[in-house]
Amino acid sequence: MTYTLETQYTSKNFTPAAQVPAIFGMPRTITGITIHHWGGLGQLFETVRQWLCTNNVPTSAHYIVQAGLVSCIVAPENAAWHAGTARGNATTIGIECRPEATDEDYATVAELIRDLRATYGDLPLFKHSDWIPTACPGVWDLPRLDALARNQPPTEKDWFDMANLDDLKQAIRETDNEKFSRQGSVGGQMSKQDFFAWFDATMASAVRQAASAAAQAVLNTPIPRIGGGTITLATMAAYSDANREAGQQVQTSLVEQAVKAALTDGTVKVDVSVTGGK
Numbered sequence: 001m002t003y004t005l006e007t008q009y010t011s012k013n014f015t016p017a018a019q020v021p022a023i024f025g026m027p028r029t030i031t032g033i034t035i036h037h038w039g040g041l042g043q044l045f046e047t048v049r050q051w052l053c054t055n056n057v058p059t060s061a062h063y064i065v066q067a068g069l070v071s072c073i074v075a076p077e078n079a080a081w082h083a084g085t086a087r088g089n090a091t092t093i094g095i096e097c098r099p100e101a102t103d104e105d106y107a108t109v110a111e112l113i114r115d116l117r118a119t120y121g122d123l124p125l126f127k128h129s130d131w132i133p134t135a136c137p138g139v140w141d142l143p144r145l146d147a148l149a150r151n152q153p154p155t156e157k158d159w160f161d162m163a164n165l166d167d168l169k170q171a172i173r174e175t176d177n178e179k180f181s182r183q184g185s186v187g188g189q190m191s192k193q194d195f196f197a198w199f200d201a202t203m204a205s206a207v208r209q210a211a212s213a214a215a216q217a218v219l220n221t222p223i224p225r226i227g228g229g230t231i232t233l234a235t236m237a238a239y240s241d242a243n244r245e246a247g248q249q250v251q252t253s254l255v256e257q258a259v260k261a262a263l264t265d266g267t268v269k270v271d272v273s274v275t276g277g278k
């Protein structure tokens with residue numbers, strides 16, 4: 001086992017095996033495991049252990065578990081008081097789990113389940129709420145625990161069943177930032193996010209180059225001239241530009257000539273008098 005097993009603490013709250021038939025109406029048998037959580041987030045393992053050993057409510061469990069640490073406070077042979085029903089108490093082993101339920105907590109609870117199954121057979125898992133109406137065992141996910149205890153990774157279905165939208169978004173973000181090995185001569189690692197950014201930039205640049213090359217090709221394609229022979233669009237455009245410039249030059253020089261003529265032959269005076277209305 002990879003966890004520390006404490007056996008030096010014993011709860012006063014349990015029914016010895018021999019008295020179980022009289023108290024619960026059936027013999028002590030071990031045919032299942034009931035999973036609990038101890039409820040208050042942030043509550044310490046040691047505080048819970050102390051309370052389950054000494055309270056007068058009366059309440060107990062067989063095991064208390066957090067990552068790497070297991071305390072057996074009632075021997076499984078006897079009936080701890082954890083399920084809230086005679087059958088739950090008489091027939092199952094009760095495990096109190098840390099409500100924070102981290103991956104490490106899961107690993108240790110799963111290992112304890114594996115060890116108990118090695119001793120008592122293939123025990124099914126029950127939630128406390130399978131026995132009585134209660135919020136216990138909180139977020140603890142029994143299919144995930146069962147899969148871990150059997151050394152199987154949780155199936156995709158289990159994962160989607162327990163994941164909410166925020167979990168999924170977070171998982172996708174984590175996948176985006178996860179680094180992947182790069183192939184070939186480049187080597188090293190790159191996240192999916194970086195890869196897509198690089199891919200988008202490269203594609204955009206390739207599209208720009210292709211568009212520019214296509215436009216050049218069209219401009220340089222010879223087309224037939226009305227008067228015979230061929231001309232490219234580029235040449236025609238240059239020709240048209242030149243014509244336009246030539247046309248502007250002609251217009252400009254015509255205006256200049258008109259102004260000069262007006263200045264030298266007195267036409268301006270006539271014009272001014274006309275526009276002045278006299």
Ligand SMILES: [Zn+2]
Nearest residue numbers: 036037128136
């Ligand atoms: Zn419970």
